[in-house]
Amino acid sequence: MQLVSLSIERANQLLREITFKDGLNLILDKPTVPGQQSGNNVGKTTAIRLIDFCLGSDGDEIWQDSEFRGSVNQDVFDLLHGTPAVFITLTISDKFRGIHSFRRSFKVKAQKGTGLLYIDDVPQDSITAYRDEVKNILFGTKAKKPSMRQLAPKFVRSSSAVMSKTLKFLGSFGKEVEYEAVHLFLFGFFNVGVLEERAALSSRRSVVARDLLGATRQRKEGEIEQLLLHLRREIDEAQASIQLRGEVPEIAAAANSVSEIRARASDVGSALGRIEGEIASISLAIASLKHDYNNIDYVAVKSIYSEAGKYHEKLQHDWEDLSNFVANLRGRKERFLQQQLDELNEKAAIAHQDLARLQVEEEGLVTALRQTRAFEIALEARADLHEKLKQVGGLEESLSAIQSLRASLEHIDSKLNATRETVEEGKAQLTQRVSLFNEFFSSLSKDLYGEQYLLTFDESKNGSIVFSLTSVGANVGAGKKVSQTAAFDIAYIKFLHAARINFPTFVCHDGVEAIHGNQLSELLTTANGLDGQLVLAAIRDKLPGISETFLEENTILELAQDDKLFRL
Template structure:
């Protein structure tokens, strides 16, 4: 048990003396920083992005502060495997970002930590998502037991995370995520095509055009023309047919490109500017009405923008291929136009009647119109087939996941043995977790969700934090029993709202578990029975703050 406390005593004569704002919570943020968290959380206000502690920021950069985090598999065995992570607050060539003294690129840091700690190399869940349960210093993790990714977390990301927690192998997590991304773009294309012309409407238009073509072909064939003219006319029709096909393909590619650019632009607009003062003021106003709100503005912005950038990269990936196809098509169109001009000039030298030229012009127009409608119908049907194919793949993946339901429920039952026992020890009430495979509204997709329930219904703030702590300790015991790799340290903020009896109970549970529980807490909120040196890892004061400034 590692309490981070202040040295303020209840008997201090100075009534203004306080144990707040001395760096207790900053310790948690420094640990999170070494594990890939944002440096801004160290010196910037959660609520007001413009409220920067310049003295702390300057200290960290000017003094070239380096933070080193050492992880060890067994703290009681000095020979057990260790991992050392170093970071500083500088940039460019002076930036330090190392794992076991080896420099790591920022873009690879999350994956390298995941491989080093969990031995896991799949794209999802990310290391940031995996550590979220263990570092509870932000609102979404302080208030939610299992929804540790907040409202920005997608259903497929939560599903991958939950199954990882349960030690259930889920190799199709990334494939499912990519299919859902692809489906979103394809559905947008299909809806746009369908809104312009339905499948039935296009087929009816084609029937009318084909009838008009039959009539004009019959009329054209009634003319008595020489073989040379007929041959040139056939060549011209083939060239124009090719042109129609090229124009249709060009139209299709232009439409596809336009849709991608629109989606890209919409996503770009959804990026949140960290300088958006109005939004920060909105967070401030929310804090007035909800005093307990622990909103982390910069972390929320960074998380949101990271997801948007990933989507932008995904949808723009097709643009180079489309541009190459358009260049090739333009070349083919120019060549065909040149040939068309030559054939028209040659035909105009022949003895023809105006009526025949008019019929041919009408016929060519009809063929061009037919080509456009056929291309639109082909696009619509192709998009429909793509959606059907994606849905089929998603259904297959969902089926393979649901086939693991017996294993999943068995793992949940094993977890609940620890969870219900710890919660019962703390509150005389047994909490339980359940896993359900639910269908997403208005779709055919299914996702696993986890729920926490109590026989007595909703819990208050203090009891909720006790529930979260019980969950985290129970998970360490569960993971150990099943051999699931996990972090054996738990960081919790704002434990002052928990009753003394439950804080004492948590200490007993931590001592009996193979985990390290780090908690910043005001000394006057610490029960006397556990206000002991062996439980206190760090003591700070107004005269001796964390950074000594």
């Protein structure tokens, strides 16, 4: 997988197009007159960061200084976020996966999201979907770990800080488990999901083991089982006793008497309920009757009656006769209802007396019963049974929790053993692949810098596989760290071919000026014969001792103060 081209477009106008070639690809400043013009700040590093942008970066470093976050190149920012939108397109090629294009625009001011995203001219719904598909094309997988953004700094080292960190290119925030996933993946251990599973299982096992320890601290599993057998035997014996079966003569006789009293009280209570219902109904009827008669306007009725007598001769009775008749009828009805009400109240009073008497009888029987020794024994037996049942419930719950935790622990251990076998098989292959890589790495570092470097790995105290670099020499200075990184990345490309791993065989570097002149010359010569690509952004003046012919043959882009990357 190699780079083909990088283009910058706006409003269908091509602002810049960079075509990549095999081997060394230099991005330099144009030759200048010393002391008159500078090759700085013309867009060399930005070109590399645009490659990273097409691989899914946020793009902030394109207009913002990586060391001074408040320092913004306003002209570049306004161009990229203005209208019409600026599109960046990276084209790549692979003999097995074919040619693909990654095309992005920057977010226009006041626009939500991350700008427009296309892969092979197909719109992508989100930056996450875009990154997943980029990873799938470059590495042949959409697995979540490691992410595309965790892998990208290995192939696009767009700052001196990343150049000085050969293995720890995720920065100070990279975790041990994240580096484990990245490094194992880069060296062909593709089942990195098992590493995530192992870490999660280990964490879960610690929690379950702690809970199991707490659950068995007071009583062990075997102890609980024996206690349950003992208690259940005692419960069976207790439930078979005459005290709990109600077979003690004194208690049985008193209980029967109490039951009879309660039955009579229930009948009386039911009858009282019916009586009180009738009392309420009759009381309402009397009140309604009084209300209806009290609201009659007798003067108005008398006037209407007298007036009607003028036209109807059959109205023989005078008003007084009629009024007396109505009053008499009302009185008889009211007296009848009141008589019924009095009778019902008398019945209710008798029922209340009966209930009170039955209650006294019941309380007397119960009080007398409670004072007997037989009753005390029965109560003690029932309380003892209740306590045993309570103990059994608690012990059964504890035993169930212990057994559940132990089963969980066994299940976790089983899965951990499976992941351990997978990792051990992978480590055997990993050892061979790291050894293959070291053939190129040690040889290249010795030829270039006279210092042999080796890649090693071991298991940390946390159980993670940790990669590290070792050298025969003393402490590695800044220049040597950059040299180490350059040798590592070139060796890695050679390793990919030898191991037949179809990953990107390009790498982009910035900040190589710290490498000694002779070493840098050897590095460029080696890179030029590489079956892959080294894209290098550098200041021309920092490449002493390298012929102009060599530079011209391998330069893919020249920039100047009057011809910057975005032509601003």
